[in-house]
Amino acid sequence: MHCPKAVSALTLGLLISTSALAQQNTAAPGSPSATAAIDGRQLPPPDPKFGGVIKDGALQSKPWWPPRVAPPKDAPNVLLIITDDAGFGVPSTFGGVIPTPTMDRIANEGLRYNRVFSTALCSPTRAALITGRNHHSAGFGVISEQSTGFPGYNSIIGKDKATIGRILLDNGYGTSWFGKDHNTPVYTASQVGPFDQWPIGMGFEYFYGFVGGDANQWEPNLFRNTTQIYPFQGKPPGTWNLVTAMADDAIDWMTRMHQTDPSKPLFIKYAPGATHAPHHPTKDWVDKISAMHLFDDGYEKVRERILENQKRLGVVPKDTKLAPWPKEMLKPWDQLSADEKKLFIRQVEVFAAYAAYSDHEIGRVIQQFQDLGRLDNTLVIYINGDNGTSAEGGPLGTPNEVAFFNGLNELPVDVQMKFYDVWGTEQTYNHMSAGWSWAFDTPFDWFKQNASRLGGINQNMVVSWPARIKDKGALREQFVHVIDVVPTILEAASIRPPEMVDGIKQAPIEGTSFAYTFDKANAKIASRHKTQYFEMMGQWALYDDGWMLSTKVNRAPWEAFGPANPDPLNNQVFQLYNLNKDFSQTDDIAAQNPQKVKEMRQKFVAEAKKYQVFPLDASVAARIVAPRPNITAGRKEFVYTRPMTGLPQGDSPLLLNASYTITADIDVPQGGAEGMILTSGGRFAGYGFYLLQGKPVFLWNMVDLERIKWEGPDALSPGRHTVEFDFKYEGIGAGTLQYNNFSGLAQPGTGTLKVDGKEVATKRMQKTLPMILQWDESFDVGSDTLTGVNDADYKPPFPLTAKLNKLTIEVDRPQLTPADIKKLQAAMQEKASAD
Numbered sequence: 001m002h003c004p005k006a007v008s009a010l011t012l013g014l015l016i017s018t019s020a021l022a023q024q025n026t027a028a029p030g031s032p033s034a035t036a037a038i039d040g041r042q043l044p045p046p047d048p049k050f051g052g053v054i055k056d057g058a059l060q061s062k063p064w065w066p067p068r069v070a071p072p073k074d075a076p077n078v079l080l081i082i083t084d085d086a087g088f089g090v091p092s093t094f095g096g097v098i099p100t101p102t103m104d105r106i107a108n109e110g111l112r113y114n115r116v117f118s119t120a121l122c123s124p125t126r127a128a129l130i131t132g133r134n135h136h137s138a139g140f141g142v143i144s145e146q147s148t149g150f151p152g153y154n155s156i157i158g159k160d161k162a163t164i165g166r167i168l169l170d171n172g173y174g175t176s177w178f179g180k181d182h183n184t185p186v187y188t189a190s191q192v193g194p195f196d197q198w199p200i201g202m203g204f205e206y207f208y209g210f211v212g213g214d215a216n217q218w219e220p221n222l223f224r225n226t227t228q229i230y231p232f233q234g235k236p237p238g239t240w241n242l243v244t245a246m247a248d249d250a251i252d253w254m255t256r257m258h259q260t261d262p263s264k265p266l267f268i269k270y271a272p273g274a275t276h277a278p279h280h281p282t283k284d285w286v287d288k289i290s291a292m293h294l295f296d297d298g299y300e301k302v303r304e305r306i307l308e309n310q311k312r313l314g315v316v317p318k319d320t321k322l323a324p325w326p327k328e329m330l331k332p333w334d335q336l337s338a339d340e341k342k343l344f345i346r347q348v349e350v351f352a353a354y355a356a357y358s359d360h361e362i363g364r365v366i367q368q369f370q371d372l373g374r375l376d377n378t379l380v381i382y383i384n385g386d387n388g389t390s391a392e393g394g395p396l397g398t399p400n401e402v403a404f405f406n407g408l409n410e411l412p413v414d415v416q417m418k419f420y421d422v423w424g425t426e427q428t429y430n431h432m433s434a435g436w437s438w439a440f441d442t443p444f445d446w447f448k449q450n451a452s453r454l455g456g457i458n459q460n461m462v463v464s465w466p467a468r469i470k471d472k473g474a475l476r477e478q479f480v481h482v483i484d485v486v487p488t489i490l491e492a493a494s495i496r497p498p499e500m501v502d503g504i505k506q507a508p509i510e511g512t513s514f515a516y517t518f519d520k521a522n523a524k525i526a527s528r529h530k531t532q533y534f535e536m537m538g539q540w541a542l543y544d545d546g547w548m549l550s551t552k553v554n555r556a557p558w559e560a561f562g563p564a565n566p567d568p569l570n571n572q573v574f575q576l577y578n579l580n581k582d583f584s585q586t587d588d589i590a591a592q593n594p595q596k597v598k599e600m601r602q603k604f605v606a607e608a609k610k611y612q613v614f615p616l617d618a619s620v621a622a623r624i625v626a627p628r629p630n631i632t633a634g635r636k637e638f639v640y641t642r643p644m645t646g647l648p649q650g651d652s653p654l655l656l657n658a659s660y661t662i663t664a665d666i667d668v669p670q671g672g673a674e675g676m677i678l679t680s681g682g683r684f685a686g687y688g689f690y691l692l693q694g695k696p697v698f699l700w701n702m703v704d705l706e707r708i709k710w711e712g713p714d715a716l717s718p719g720r721h722t723v724e725f726d727f728k729y730e731g732i733g734a735g736t737l738q739y740n741n742f743s744g745l746a747q748p749g750t751g752t753l754k755v756d757g758k759e760v761a762t763k764r765m766q767k768t769l770p771m772i773l774q775w776d777e778s779f780d781v782g783s784d785t786l787t788g789v790n791d792a793d794y795k796p797p798f799p800l801t802a803k804l805n806k807l808t809i810e811v812d813r814p815q816l817t818p819a820d821i822k823k824l825q826a827a828m829q830e831k832a833s834a835d
Contacts (some may be wrong), residue, residue: 030064035172037072040496043162043170045069070172071265072494076465077369077378078168078267080485081362082129083355084122084180084214084276085448086385087441087455088114089303090355094384094460095310096440097294097302098352102363103462106382108473110464111517114315115527117481117543118387118459120451120536122213122276123155123182125386125482130163130183130202130269132486132497132509134533136612137161142537143213144186145650145775146623152612155185157197162501164486166203168267171495174257177204178250179271181211186650187630191226200225204269208249210242211648212776214401215273217242217280218426219786221648221776228646230785237426241282243272243354247361251368258372265493266374270365274358277390277401277431279424281353285360286424289353295345295436298333300325303439314475315460316443320583323445329556330395330435340396340413343420347397347432350424379465379492381485388456389440391447393431394558400429402685403703405624406771407746409558415705426787429684429704429774434558443584449557449620451536452550452575454585463518465492471520478527479543483511491515510611533607538568538618542604546580549600555620563740565618566832574601622737624771625656625745638809643782643800649772652680652779655687656769657745659729659812662689662698666723667803668716675800677723678807679780681773682787689725691716691802692793696760698725698753701789702769709790710753710761720805724754729768733814739824740831744814746770781807 027033030051038045052064091100093107094114118125123143124135131138136152138161147155157163165175177199184197189211199207210220220242222229232240254266274281295302303322310316325332336344362382369375392401394409399419403411419428437447441455450456461480463469490497491513498506512529516522534541541550552573554565565571574597576590590597608614617623627633631651638653664677672694679688685703689696694715700708710725731747746768753761777786782804784796816824 029067032065034065034067035070036067038069038171040171041499043167043498043501045170068172069170070263071168074377075265075493075495076467077265077374078489078493079270079366079369079378079380080129080268080489081270081380081382082126082386083358083384084271084273084386085390086275086355087389087437087447088384088444088458088460089306089310089440089442090275090389091359091384091460093462094315095306095313095442097305097309098355100356100359102359102366103382103384105363106366106380106464107462109466110380110462110469110472111474111476112315113461113463113476113478113480115477115479116383116459116461117457117479117532117534118385119482120387120449120456120534122386124536126180126271127157127183129482129485130165131157131161132164132483132511133161133507134483134510134611136535137507137510140183141535141613142623143182144184145213146620146626147185147628148617148623148626149628150615152614153617157183157202158507159502159504160507162498162506163202164489165199165267165269166501167490167495167498168493169203169205171493172264173267174264175204175267176206176250176253177209177269177271178246179209180215180273181207181209182213184211186212186648187628189648190631190651191646192631192651193226195226198226206253208246208253209271210273210776214276214278215242215776216278216426216429216787217273221778221786238283241280243274243281243358243361246272247364250365254368255372258374268365270362272358272362274354275351277393278429279351279354279431281350281357281424285353285357286350289349289356294352295348298341299344299433299435299439300333303442306439306442310443317583320443321586322443322584323586326438326445330438333435337413339417343413343416344397344433344435346420346423347393347430348436350430351432351436353424376466379463379468379489381461381463383459383461383482385459387448388444388450388458389437389447390431391434391437391557393434393437395434397433398431399423400684400704401431402429402772402774403705404431404558405621406685406703406769407561407621408703408705411705427683434556445585446553447557449536450539450553451534452539452541453553456536457534465518468492469518471523474520474523476517476523478514478517478525479529479532480514480527481511481529481532484514484529485511487511487513488515531603531607533604533611533613535608535613535616537620538565538616540568540604540616542600542607543579544600544603546578547596547600548577548579548585549597549604550575550577550585560620561742563831564620564622566740568616568618569605576600619740621771622740622742625734625737636811640781640807641805643804645778645780645783645785647779649680649775649777649779653809653811655727655811656771657729657731657734657747658814659727659749661724661726661810663722663724663808664689665720665805665807667720667805668694668718669802670718672715672718673800673802675802676780676782676784676794676798677800677804679784679789680777682777682789683774683791684787685769685772685774686777686789687773688784688789690794690798691800696723696753696755697793698751699790699793700765707790708763708765710751710763712753712755712760716755722756725751726754727751729814731814732816732820735814735816736824739828741824741827742770
């Protein structure tokens, strides 16, 4: 349903609640089977007044049960699907060469939407999706791993912004979340909690998935609710994959809910890790795609083919143009070497297999709704991508995305070819060449992270609801943003947005329902969502009723480690487009319309002030190591007296860009000992302190390209020993980032391994990791979870067979001297003057 614009949201809510309440009284009031809808203004609803009769004796009294809360009559099930890092040209449904029959099915049974917008980055889009508010309003101006201490960027969804899960839960829905959770602050991701920002704390009764930006699909950091689980342990490599496992779990959950109470509508947020790196499909899917030879003629030809398909399908206008190939940034296909072509084809076939595999498993979940007889009244919203296709693999791709986040973004092809045969398996954390990413954003240009270009923000979507949508297979071209999903679901369910939740007044929902587009009569009417700002890491844009003001891209996504633009509001080249005439944002008309540019710049500032966008910050990698209130903040000493596993990176002691000493007091039994004392990270970056055949070892895994190892010459004898690793860092530390300067990071240092106070190995590291370990691996004491830091030495869990009496970590972070600060300030001022 939808109402005329003249009807206010409040009036609509009252109309909905009054009629729905009358409809939903399903049994005699006060009977054990009575249910009722609520008016929804206050969540949870106040307890109803007792309606029975109480006399002195029970035989003379009349019992009365409060009705169970139920949604309004005919409220649909909702399956909200959002895939990851997939641009407009990925699915076959919108002209892509990758087969996505499930998305095709939903499109043919419902509607295609070609103007659906994201925020250009993962968790910001997801925060907007579940709250109906702009990403800065919801605290997610960037991903949680980059959060800073400003309201628009602290990665905290405020209590005045209840999620769609919470609203539907309190209105009688069963709610669940499967797959990626990138909306829990990194500093609340441990078992210390708090859990109010986990899915189960935000209104989703059941959660099965991973916390963070991405996950190894073969061995993920997997949770059921808030308990870490390891269903893949003991399975042969390549046989268990999260893409299938989460579909299995979703099917199990919805079936249990249905069999227990068939009348209860279900809400599922379904968020697979695909197609975010690492690209981890099963071998059979890789074989299927490889046999199709979709990519043999290179990314430029694929791009042209996709555009032809899009025009044929009618999902883009016939006059849509492509921007020129960015040959200065991405080498044209005919200039590649034979090895480069071979490698790049392998990279993209694995990516395509991942996309096709994920779509297939989504199809199993949809089919289960049909098998349960519930699909007719199920609203399926299937959004392709939370942003454009990722180019974070760089121009050459990478076998290890963790390398990119540590500044290694162009690994030589000869190095990468060593991983050719295992690409996409558990031996890689792989990403593809950005040339393919550019092609998969067809008909647009640029990528994920680029908030001013349609390649970063223009997604597509299919929607079906057989009981309601009758214009099957049609196209909708109205402007839709992810903030519009929440009000659409609420309107579909005849549920009003709450005014109060847990006694806290709710901020207005900022999205606009697109339920009006479900009707064929409204197929061509103007969009009701008129104005929308975009901003991501200093690149920004404003959409205003068909006009688009954009800042010219000044940084490719893989260029994350240079000094940031010091004035991202004004130090920009401004471009202007009329998207009503220029679908693909290729004709810049700023020079002909200076007054329009000025007006839209002013309007962006007004929107930015309204939605907590200020202060603008163009930094990227620097924010990864910015101080934030994790449980280690301000601590220099950490003590552990018994084994403990599963502490996430965001809540564990950080040893990067610092001096540190790790001391283990252990008892070695008769016959010797081995096993892990301490590790953080895993196969793709991290460190380990362990006993190997009785000998103490400290090892740094340098993004799976090199392993630097300190090893004692002798096995420890039975009895009590102290083993110590001391590292002296030579740099001035992460404090330089406050001055837009990376010079304090990744500097050399000298490590010394000691046994009972005696030096047994000393080695200097010429370079250290600057930014991050493998983020989906944990900090473990006494054994190793998931992958190990050195497969040649051991296989997890590698439990410590010595008795751990005490493990102490002391961290000494460099402090800037007044002379350091003066020098850094002068350099920053000089750079600002030059800009």
